[in-house]
Amino acid sequence: MKNKSIILGALFVLLGVSTANAQINFGEKALGAVQKGVAGFTFSDADAASLSKAAVDKMDAEHVITGAKDPYTLRLNKLFGKHKTTEGVALNYKVYKLNEVNAFATADGSVRVYSGLMDIMDDNELLAVIGHEIGHVVNTDSRDAIKAAYKKEAALGLLASQSDKVAAITDSQLAKVGSQMIDSKHSRKQESEADEFSYNFMKNNSYNVNAVSSAFAILAKMSEGAESSFLEKMMSSHPDPKERAENAKLRAEKDGLYKPYVKQKPVVAKKAPVKKKK
Numbered sequence: 354m355k356n357k358s359i360i361l362g363a364l365f366v367l368l369g370v371s372t373a374n375a376q377i378n379f380g381e382k383a384l385g386a387v388q389k390g391v392a393g394f395t396f397s398d399a400d401a402a403s404l405s406k407a408a409v410d411k412m413d414a415e416h417v418i419t420g421a422k423d424p425y426t427l428r429l430n431k432l433f434g435k436h437k438t439t440e441g442v443a444l445n446y447k448v449y450k451l452n453e454v455n456a457f458a459t460a461d462g463s464v465r466v467y468s469g470l471m472d473i474m475d476d477n478e479l480l481a482v483i484g485h486e487i488g489h490v491v492n493t494d495s496r497d498a499i500k501a502a503y504k505k506e507a508a509l510g511l512l513a514s515q516s517d518k519v520a521a522i523t524d525s526q527l528a529k530v531g532s533q534m535i536d537s538k539h540s541r542k543q544e545s546e547a548d549e550f551s552y553n554f555m556k557n558n559s560y561n562v563n564a565v566s567s568a569f570a571i572l573a574k575m576s577e578g579a580e581s582s583f584l585e586k587m588m589s590s591h592p593d594p595k596e597r598a599e600n601a602k603l604r605a606e607k608d609g610l611y612k613p614y615v616k617q618k619p620v621v622a623k624k625a626p627v628k629k630k631k
């Protein structure tokens with residue numbers, strides 16, 4: 354069954370149709386679909402996508418999302434807008450207005466970026482982090498994370514997934530699965546692969562690849578002694594966080610693209626004085 358899922362997943366990617374795509378249309382009915390979907394004996398990729406979508410919807414409702422004309426929104430539109438479909442996977446993004454260095458991606462293709470992260474990264478560095486998060490979705494790490502979170506709940510007997518009854522997921526269980534999904538640590542291998550994805554994402558889109566190393570250096574520095582699940586998640590699966598920044602640098606050198614990274618100045622676009630055209 355597992356192999357079949359992988360083949361199917363690969364097929365969807367080849368066809369340019371993600372499994373997440375089909376689920377996003379469920380909208381408000383996502384939870385109902387999840388309840389029915391997990392009732393059987395398998396927890397399919399489609400179930401993973403609907404459960405993720407339901408969890409993200411809940412988190413969206415609990416956070417302040419920046420408005421359409423907010424500078425944060427405009428900035429993320431500018432950076433992310435071009436990449437709404439990456440390797441055949443449909444992605445959607447939002448900014449959470451919260452002074453926290455955080456970002457996450459889920460199996461349904463949702464990427465959420467916190468304004469606190471946007472404040473400390475310039476455009477290229479932010480793209481490097483976004484590329485890393487997209488990597489987790491494309492590599493199906495996010496799907497594995499929600500499956501693991503769900504299974505954990507199921508194993509505790511909190512969900513009726515092992516019976517033929519419809520699993521009744523309460524709101525609080527959904528919140529729990531959701532937060533486990535977000536906080537779940539990926540393996541060292543998954544992190545390295547997401548880093549590599551990020552580097553290739555930058556390279557293939559002709560962005561400055563040296564920003565990858567710079568972004569990781571910032572996060573590595575921040576993670577020293579900081580209590581943040583995001584930083585922990587991003588950094589702790591590697592013995593030496595600086596190693597990741599170094600790896601990106603080595604790749605850039607190998608590609609002949611290395612240059613000491615010069616951070617771009619305007620981190621958040623401030624309203625420029627309007628110049629009158631004459």
Ligand SMILES: [Zn+2]
Nearest residue numbers: 539544547587
């Ligand atoms: Zn990661």
